[in-house]
Amino acid sequence: MSFGTAYGAVLSHDKYNREMGEMRVSPQSERAEKAGNGSIGSIGTIGFPGNGRPRQYKGGDEKAIVDLWNKALPKDAISPLFFRNRVLLDPNFDPAGCFLVEDDAGTLVGFLLAIYRKTPLSGTDLEPDNGWITAFYVDPAHRGKGIGRLMFDAAESYLRASGRKSIYISSYAPNYFYPGVDEDLYSDALEFLTHRGYSTLYPAVAMDKNLVGFEVPGDVAALKAKREEEGFFFGNLSTPLLSRALSFAQDEFGSDWARAIREGLARGIPYDNFLIAKKEGRIVGFALFGAYDYVAERFGPFGVDGDLRGLGLGKILLYYTLDAMRQNGLHNAWFLWTGEKSPAGMLYKRAGFEVTRRFLVMKKSL
Numbered sequence: 001m002s003f004g005t006a007y008g009a010v011l012s013h014d015k016y017n018r019e020m021g022e023m024r025v026s027p028q029s030e031r032a033e034k035a036g037n038g039s040i041g042s043i044g045t046i047g048f049p050g051n052g053r054p055r056q057y058k059g060g061d062e063k064a065i066v067d068l069w070n071k072a073l074p075k076d077a078i079s080p081l082f083f084r085n086r087v088l089l090d091p092n093f094d095p096a097g098c099f100l101v102e103d104d105a106g107t108l109v110g111f112l113l114a115i116y117r118k119t120p121l122s123g124t125d126l127e128p129d130n131g132w133i134t135a136f137y138v139d140p141a142h143r144g145k146g147i148g149r150l151m152f153d154a155a156e157s158y159l160r161a162s163g164r165k166s167i168y169i170s171s172y173a174p175n176y177f178y179p180g181v182d183e184d185l186y187s188d189a190l191e192f193l194t195h196r197g198y199s200t201l202y203p204a205v206a207m208d209k210n211l212v213g214f215e216v217p218g219d220v221a222a223l224k225a226k227r228e229e230e231g232f233f234f235g236n237l238s239t240p241l242l243s244r245a246l247s248f249a250q251d252e253f254g255s256d257w258a259r260a261i262r263e264g265l266a267r268g269i270p271y272d273n274f275l276i277a278k279k280e281g282r283i284v285g286f287a288l289f290g291a292y293d294y295v296a297e298r299f300g301p302f303g304v305d306g307d308l309r310g311l312g313l314g315k316i317l318l319y320y321t322l323d324a325m326r327q328n329g330l331h332n333a334w335f336l337w338t339g340e341k342s343p344a345g346m347l348y349k350r351a352g353f354e355v356t357r358r359f360l361v362m363k364k365s366l
Contacts (some may be wrong), residue, residue, distance in 0.1 A: 054110070054154045057098035062088075064108040065100070072137035075185060076177070085293075090175045091119040097158055099151045103142070112136035112151040115172055116162050122255025131159035132172035136189075148192055160366050169198060169362040173256040179204040179337045180361040190360065198362040205345065207353040208334040211326045220319045223312045232284075234316060237274040241283065245276060248283040249301070257301040264291030272328075275321050277304070277313050284308050287317040289325050289333065297325070299333045302344075309343070318351055 057065075062080060070077040078086075087093055092115050101110035116131040133155055138147045159167055170176055181190050224234060237245055242265075250258040265274075269290045277285035285304035290296040299321070304314045325333055333353075338345045340355060 054099040054101045054112075054151050057095040057100060061100060061108075065111055068108050068111060068139060069135075069137060072140060078177075086175045086177065087113065090115070092117050094118070097155070099154050099158075101138075101147050101150060109139040109142045110137070110147040110151055112155050114155040114158055114167075116159060116164055121173055121259065122250070128163060129165040131162065131164035131167050132170055132176075133167060134170045134172050134175070135177055143188075152196060156364075156366065165366055167198075167364045167366065168201075169193065171361050174259060178206075178357075178359060180359040183358050183360050185357075193362055196364065198364040200360045201363050202361055203340065204337045204359045204361055205340045205355045206334065206336045206357040206359070207338065207345075207348050208332060208356045209322070209348075209351065209353040211322060211331055211333055214322055214326045216319050216323050220315060224316045224320070227311065227313065227316065231279055232313070233276075233278040234320065235276065235278075237271045237276050237286070237288075241276065241278070244283045245274075245286060248305075249286065249303070252305060253301065253303050257303070260291050260301055261286075261288070264288070267294065272324065275317055275324065277317055285313045285317050287321040289321060289330075296328070297330050297332050297334060298336075299325070300335045314344070314347060315351075318347060322351070 062083060066078060066080050066083050069083075087098075094115075097114040097116070099110075099112045099114070100108055103109050112133065113135045114131060114133050117126045120126050133152075136148065136151060156167065170178070170180055181193065183190055228234070246258050246261060249261055261274075269288070273290045274288040275286065276283055285308070287300075287302040289299050291301065292298050302314070302317065302321070304317070322333055334356070337359075338348065340358075
């Protein structure tokens with residue numbers, strides 16, 4: 001059983017649940033969990049220190065965690081620096097929620113990371129009902145021996161003891177790895193989670209576009225000229241507009257996008273990477289690239305005022321941002337998360353983006 005998961009740009013859980021509804025855990029899944037999981041105990045097929053209980057992270061474990069991660073999840077390999085930045089420097093990281101299983105020789109054979117919010121993403125909201133499991137894996141040589149069950153028993157107990165009522169896999173902001181379970185790469189993890197009572201909330205896709213030879217189509221240029229005649233302005237962000245852009249991102253799309261913009265600019269991405277749409281002094285849309293993890297080819301975040309959708313503002317922002325990426329010597333554009341059949345997903349496809357990965361965002365009620 002293996003799994004690499006880690007947030008991009010879809011509805012928040014609260015908004016999604018209001019608008020789309022939730023898929024509930026089936027009685028069959030609940031029966032499977034009760035029948036197959038039990039409580040934490042020794043495994044029996046191989047020996048484990050500590051009476052078969054996962055231990056918690058301690059300083060010095062990093063190399064073993066990253067080495068086994070890359071062995072267990074070779075298509076989602078990470079670097080020690082990435083692990084440090086994404087895990088250890090996360091303000092919500094708690095060693096008590098980082099579970100490791102070792103064999104009787106002290107060799108790491110399993111890892112799981114569980115998170116709950118101790119620091120609000122915005123304001124004072126700690127999302128007290130929610131917890132997340134953002135990554136887990138088992139050594140390929142030791143799968144099928146109950147190691148995953150041990151780690152999940154421990155993680156679910158940890159999150160339950162903290163008062164969490166729901167566990168998500170794995171739409172945790174800001175430091176997720178992927179939106180959820182890659183249903184093609186990790187079908188075994190999907191089966192394991194289903195048997196534990198996790199159900200699919202919604203699918204998400206990652207998309208990529210080759211920018212070699214890209215140019216703005218004539219119809220998009222004509223649309224831009226038409227909107228400008230109507231009083232819209234398209235151009236780069238500037239310092240006098242910064243506070244308005246951040247407020248727009250926060251109010252229209254939530255704190256995670258405002259955070260991504262703030263942190264990207266603080267890391268030094270230039271205003272040339274940030275295109276805005278404005279009318280009568282009001283920011284009504286934006287698109288940028290290079291905001292996440294110093295990766296220039298990563299597109300987003302990107303959004304338009306909900307009251308003005310249908311005017312082609314998103315289309316203009318998308319195509320001219322892709323043009324700016326090409327002008328900066330980039331050969332590709334990609335992002336991790338959108339709904340394939342959402343309006344944004346359809347816009348991306350019309351612009352030539354192709355689906356490169358498919359994920360399932362999952363949830364379990366405790």
